Amino acid sequence: MGAWALPYRRSGSILLRVESAERLAVDATVPGSLAGFLNSLRRTLPSRVYLGWESVDLERLATHMEWDAERVRDGLRYLAQRGIVELVDAEDGLVVEWTQPRMSRLQIDANDLDRARQHAVRRLDDVIGYTESVGCRRQYLLAYFGESAPARCGRCDICLGRHRPDVVTRADESLLRQLLEHAAQSDPLSTWLSDASVSPRKRNALIDWLAHDGMIRLVDPIGEVFEVTPKGLRALQRTSATAE
Numbered sequence: 001m002g003a004w005a006l007p008y009r010r011s012g013s014i015l016l017r018v019e020s021a022e023r024l025a026v027d028a029t030v031p032g033s034l035a036g037f038l039n040s041l042r043r044t045l046p047s048r049v050y051l052g053w054e055s056v057d058l059e060r061l062a063t064h065m066e067w068d069a070e071r072v073r074d075g076l077r078y079l080a081q082r083g084i085v086e087l088v089d090a091e092d093g094l095v096v097e098w099t100q101p102r103m104s105r106l107q108i109d110a111n112d113l114d115r116a117r118q119h120a121v122r123r124l125d126d127v128i129g130y131t132e133s134v135g136c137r138r139q140y141l142l143a144y145f146g147e148s149a150p151a152r153c154g155r156c157d158i159c160l161g162r163h164r165p166d167v168v169t170r171a172d173e174s175l176l177r178q179l180l181e182h183a184a185q186s187d188p189l190s191t192w193l194s195d196a197s198v199s200p201r202k203r204n205a206l207i208d209w210l211a212h213d214g215m216i217r218l219v220d221p222i223g224e225v226f227e228v229t230p231k232g233l234r235a236l237q238r239t240s241a242t243a244e
Ligand SMILES: [Zn+2]
Pocket: 135, 136, 137, 138, 139, 152, 153, 154, 155, 156, 157, 158, 159, 160
């Protein structure tokens, strides 16, 4: 068994247990100043301290004994050193006593460990998904907890357009068209512009631009499923007509 202590607030309470009632009784018969203390202690202690650990208010005990509290504490510590009582003093800090020897190695079920690891990885994926979400953060969070929310909260970094390009250049137009086609064909988001040399950041910015412009709509924030709006479809038809 081991004990582990950490700082604790000063308190007048002690945990006390009489280890040897017999020696306590015998020592009380030996003439001297200790006998006075022991006899007073024996008359005053609650009987439960003979049965097991008991919280004792040191101030009250000292008052009943008509002794000074610090001297009672010193006396109890002396008795503890002699193995007559056992004492846990809040002044010494909080003490945790292990009821069983601590194992140097924990017995862990490999399947449990694997499940826990998979669970942790899923949670981490969710956090990464949140930070990389292409839609409104609030909508993503609420969807995560199974609640529906407006497509835009108007307050998060996405809604405030922190990642959205201010202007769409001519070079972006072809990319926007490809994104619209991906959405129209319900391609998984991971494949959108995957063959174009576009950073995920830039890609997400363009997707946000399309959503903000009302061309596409995020229908499943967690699964990142978009649908093309009628406006988006019209744009798609227009550009394909131009391309032909
Ligand atoms: Zn938002």
